[in-house]
Amino acid sequence: MKVDLAIRGGRVIDPATGLDREGTVLVSDKRILAIEAPDAAVEAERVIDARGLLVLPGLIDLHAHCFVGETRLGLPPDRIGVQQGVTTVVDAGSSGVDNLLRFRESVRGARTRVLAYINLARDGLARHRGELADPRMLAPDETVEALRAHGGFLVGVKARASASVVGDQGIAPVRLAKETAKRAGVPLMVHIGNAPPRLEEVLELLEAGDIVSHAFHGKKGGIYRDGTLLPEARAALERGVLFDVAHGQASFSYATCRRFLADGLVPHIISSDLWRGNETGPVVSLLHCMSKLLHLGMPLQEVVAATTWRPAVALHRQHEIGSLAPGRIADISIIRQVRGQFPLQDSEGVTEVVSCLLEPVMTIRHGHIVGDIGPGGISA
Numbered sequence: 001m002k003v004d005l006a007i008r009g010g011r012v013i014d015p016a017t018g019l020d021r022e023g024t025v026l027v028s029d030k031r032i033l034a035i036e037a038p039d040a041a042v043e044a045e046r047v048i049d050a051r052g053l054l055v056l057p058g059l060i061d062l063h064a065h066c067f068v069g070e071t072r073l074g075l076p077p078d079r080i081g082v083q084q085g086v087t088t089v090v091d092a093g094s095s096g097v098d099n100l101l102r103f104r105e106s107v108r109g110a111r112t113r114v115l116a117y118i119n120l121a122r123d124g125l126a127r128h129r130g131e132l133a134d135p136r137m138l139a140p141d142e143t144v145e146a147l148r149a150h151g152g153f154l155v156g157v158k159a160r161a162s163a164s165v166v167g168d169q170g171i172a173p174v175r176l177a178k179e180t181a182k183r184a185g186v187p188l189m190v191h192i193g194n195a196p197p198r199l200e201e202v203l204e205l206l207e208a209g210d211i212v213s214h215a216f217h218g219k220k221g222g223i224y225r226d227g228t229l230l231p232e233a234r235a236a237l238e239r240g241v242l243f244d245v246a247h248g249q250a251s252f253s254y255a256t257c258r259r260f261l262a263d264g265l266v267p268h269i270i271s272s273d274l275w276r277g278n279e280t281g282p283v284v285s286l287l288h289c290m291s292k293l294l295h296l297g298m299p300l301q302e303v304v305a306a307t308t309w310r311p312a313v314a315l316h317r318q319h320e321i322g323s324l325a326p327g328r329i330a331d332i333s334i335i336r337q338v339r340g341q342f343p344l345q346d347s348e349g350v351t352e353v354v355s356c357l358l359e360p361v362m363t364i365r366h367g368h369i370v371g372d373i374g375p376g377g378i379s380a
């Protein structure tokens with residue numbers, strides 16, 4: 001039998017199945033067919049030599065901003081997606097009920113899979129940055145309806161719990177966001193930043209499967225107080241709340257994350273929070289974020305899990321993406337580990353020299369090769 005694609009001899013890591021060995025990935029009819037031995041005799045339309053490379057389930061960036069045009073922060077999804085080795089980009093609340101349809105339309109031609117959390121604020125992040133400060137702009141009922149009507153695109157509700165966002169409303173808009181998510185049966189993604197609301201009151205609202213974005217920021221009022229993990233943070237972790245890096249411009253601290261790892265804990269999810277203001281640094285790409293976590297000592301298998309299987313579960317899409325198990329959609333990221341000395345900055349202005357940088361080589365999305373590296377990078 002002749003398959004469509006054979007990716008031969010790479011190190012195949014699939015945390016969902018516990019696989020980590022050299023192998024040949026076979027793709028047929030846009031789905032993963034099987035993983036065979038590196039030297040297995042196969043007949044394929046196209047053979048890709050992946051020796052010396054990592055062959056991973058298509059990477060998922062759970063937090064980015066890709067609503068171009070209507071928000072000032074949006075980046076084209078393919079630029080942060082398939083061109084950077086990422087097959088799924090999830091927009092974190094750039095749109096609300098008023099501009100959701102225009103957002104969907106704007107990403108229709110993307111080769112990257114785009115999913116989205118809907119903002120509780122009716123115009124998302126289009127107008128200004130204090131989107132939850134005016135209760136008249138919050139749209140809980142319409143948001144529930146939109147989540148029901150756009151279930152293939154929307155994956156949850158987004159709210160930003162920062163003083164600059166909620167104004168004098170305190171925890172109220174975040175509580176309303178949680179109620180809204182619950183009514184629709186989807187998770188809440190909550191951005192944490194400067195109080196009020198206090199982190200303790202935000203964490204207490206969250207249930208298993210809800211997501212804390214920017215969990216490892218270096219600002220005051222974070223998950224550590226005087227060097228000790230906040231009891232509310234520990235309790236949230238124990239009940240299954242997911243802590244996501246969501247690096248961003250101001251939200252990732254080497255020191256905070258290093259302390260978390262030293263406590264024997266591991267970030268569940270690594271996402272970029274890429275937008276127009278941080279693409280040239282300090283974020284650059286999801287692969288750069290992953291390289292920083294590797295540098296901090298997070299094992300490669302965990303880094304891969306945090307960008308494939310765990311975000312797929314958080315999205316309730318694990319039956320389709322996030323794994324190389326036979327039958328899954330053939331979203332595959334082929335990545336090179338480059339050894340050297342790479343100074344990479346966190347969001348606190350701290351530069352550390354990273355010795356292994358992950359680079360995109362080829363992106364396969366739904367069985368199609370959409371990014372193939374050339375001298376100028378991946379083209380899509």
Ligand SMILES: [Zn+2]
Binds near residue numbers: 064092273
């Ligand atoms: Zn964001």
